[in-house]
Amino acid sequence: MxxxxxxxxxxxxxxxxxxxxxxxxxxxxxxxxxxxxxxxxxxxxxxxxxxxxxxxxxxxxxxxxxxxxxxxxxxxxxxxxxxxxxxxxxxxxxxxxxxxxxxxxxxxxxxxxxxxxxxxxxxxxxxxxxxxxxxxxxxxxxxxxxxxxxxIIGSGSAAFEVMRDIVSHLPVITTPVWVRSKxxxxxxxxxxxxxxxxxxxxxxxxxxxxxxGPEIISYEDQMRRFARIINKRIFIVKMPLLTPKISSMWLTLVTTVPKPIAxxxxxxxxxxxxxxxxxxxxxxxxxxxxxxxxxxxxxxNESDVVKNDIWGFDPDAIARWHRNYGYYPKHAGFTVETDASAEALWTSIQKVGGDEGYFFGNWLWKIRAYMDAAIGGNALKKRRPQRQSLQTGDYIDSWKVIQCAPNKHLSLLFGMKAPGLGRLEFTVKDLGETRLLDIRAWWHPAGFSGLLYWFAMMPAHLFIFKGMAFALAKSSGAKKTLPSRHT
Structure with a gap:
């Protein structure tokens, strides 16, 4: 060599x-x-x-x-x-x-x-x-x-993750006939x-x-053998009427694999x-x-999902990861294009939490905090560092700062009690005359309950993040803010 x-x-x-x-x-x-x-x-x-x-x-x-x-x-x-x-x-x-x-x-x-x-x-x-x-x-x-x-059997392989999600998330699995394919x-x-x-x-x-590999196995047998490995009992019901189009929609609901890939x-x-x-x-x-x-x-090797810079190699995120969590994250957010400067946006972003609240819909955030406290969480505890600027490792209420790039990116580790692991990100991208401000939640669901939690929270997420983006831009001195058309 x-x-x-x-x-x-x-x-x-x-x-x-x-x-x-x-x-x-x-x-x-x-x-x-x-x-x-x-x-x-x-x-x-x-x-x-x-x-x-x-x-x-x-x-x-x-x-x-x-x-x-x-x-x-x-x-x-x-x-x-x-x-x-x-x-x-x-x-x-x-x-x-x-x-x-x-x-x-x-x-x-x-x-x-x-x-x-x-x-x-x-x-x-x-x-x-x-x-x-x-x-x-x-x-x-x-x-x-x-x-x-x-x-290919490995953490992150789309076919493997679909199988893992289906088995982990559903006690009764309705499948199309293609599960018999070898x-x-x-x-x-x-x-x-x-x-x-x-x-x-x-x-x-x-x-x-x-x-x-050394064996020829149907996709159905792979699911059954995977279930035995994770000590899960499953029932598989084959549905001949599940067309490829319906199957892809179904997979979008019960797995975390992105729809185009599914x-x-x-x-x-x-x-x-x-x-x-x-x-x-x-x-x-x-x-x-x-x-x-x-x-x-x-x-x-599943914990490798969070052993990277996306999660800031944060020890809390690594410790909380479980191998039954969805590999691919669900996400929801909103992006606006604004003439507010990156510096002004960043100054506003760093005020998140504590007595300042969350820019928009604070009553919804309070309801969620009370729900967390009811099951033993600490979301009602107001925490913020004494200084104005944030740093990696800081705590903001129940959140923890796991990434902090001034004028560009803030990532907060989700700290409330819920079935899964998530983070909330604020991202500023400079386009020259304007800036893109993106506020987005990422969620790795824990089994079927984690998926139900995500979809139950989806309407609130879409409402809150849109309001937060516009409110944050306005508080940063923006004269013009529009929903982003950039992809």
Missing amino acids: TPSKKILVIGATGYVGSHLVPNLLALGYQVIATSRSLETLKHHAWHSHPHATLAEVDLMDEGDLSSILESVSEVFYLVHGMASGSDFYQHELNMARHVSNQVAKSNVSRLIYLGATQPSNVCSTHLAARKVTGNILRDCGKQVIELRAGI SSPVALDTMIGYLTKLIELPIEGSPIFDVS SSLIDGLMYDLLPTGKDISTLIPEPQLGFEQAVESALS
């Missing part, structure tokens, strides 16, 4: 990419990690590693990548467009085409692409996009090694092992390999995701983990 070898990871903040990068760094490689958001990259613990370089890259902008590709020997292409909604197919192809064109003009020797298992005779937009993406990348004229995988799930650790070993392995041409996921899970070509294990004898072992490994 060449210690100075430089590796580019496109999609470093995704599920696989965020686990691959630290492994590459541990092996001594220099890594260029890209994402559409530099701030998102900085949330990961490895962002400050001396051999890590962070680069903000939006592949849809079709910008010049020559400076990033300079002296790069291998590229990992780990992006997909499932979160972009109904037009994700063209979105994925456009990104792949841009990268392919840029790599063709570079000195890159090998591109490694993680695609999806391709069953025969299926009509899945998601799976088709993955296949065509591989074809487009091979047009770059460089060596392209494609790995095709089905379900796959050969592979452990995340095994997948990372394959990817890292492909960097140095001598291979000719641009082959396609399947990645599979819809794309169902598109693929309706079919048997079984390997049809040469398995990568014939080339790389990576240790295989059975389903139960893979799940236990995933659950043992």
Whole structure:
């Protein structure tokens, strides 16, 4: 292994990419990690590693990548467009085409692409996009090694999180008939092992390999076996009338997986995701983990959800995390565009809580505080630091400051008693002549009760956050404030 070898990871903040990068760094490689958001990259613990370089890259902008590709020997292409909604197919192809064109003009020797298992005779937009993406990348004229995988068992994998949420949240599970579809799930650790070993392995041409685990299991059996692991008794009732559209809406209610990802996921899970070509294990004898072992490994790393900069590596947040909490957070908030200065907005934001209250709807906040006190909480206790400015670690009533970036961002750890873990964020983004002010709650529900709590609070959240945003802007001297049209 060449210690100075430089590796580019496109999609470093995704599920696989965020686990691959630290492994590459541990092996001594220099890594260029890209994402559409530099701030998102900085949330990961490895962002400050001396051999890590962070680069903000939006592949849809079709910008010049020559400076990033300079002296790069291998590229990992780990992006997909499932979160972009109904037009994700063209979105994925456009990104792949841009990268392919840029790599063709570079000195890159090998591109490694993680695609999806391709069953025969299926009509899945998601799976088709993955296949065509591989074809487009091979047009770059460089060596392209494609790995095709089905379900990956690991904390953060959409398919795994859907299964975990369904089992954890519901005692009686009504499912569409696609739960009978079979796959050969592979452990995340095994997948990372394959990817890292492909960097140095001598291979000719641009082959396609399947990645599979040691067992072929239906999605229904995976749910039953997962339930046994967490000591949960479940009943599964299959509903033939649950169409893909209805199924995606249903998943949005009972899981925390974002709707666009859930819809794309169902598109693929309706079919048997079984390997049809040469398995990568014939080339790389990576240790295989059975389903139960893979799940236990995933659950043992669940606290990694809060061991990052988003939660400020706060010990209270880490201690309160439970493996049955939803991995993906629910969120609700409101954004306004205002001419108030960032400094004025920040001065107002720091007055939150205590005798000043919460800018808007204080009677609702008081009702919630009394509800908390009735079950033993301390929300009625007024707390604020003596100084005007806030710092990480400060307490504001039942909240705790876990992130504090002056004029930009304040994050408060939810301290009331409720089924789950949450935070409240105030974010200011400077657009030049105007500022975006966003007030948003994030919630990782604890089982079905956590979901019920979230949906019960949703009307109040939407009402309060809108009022808070306008009131905060007004108190900051704004002459003009409008709902934001920015996305």
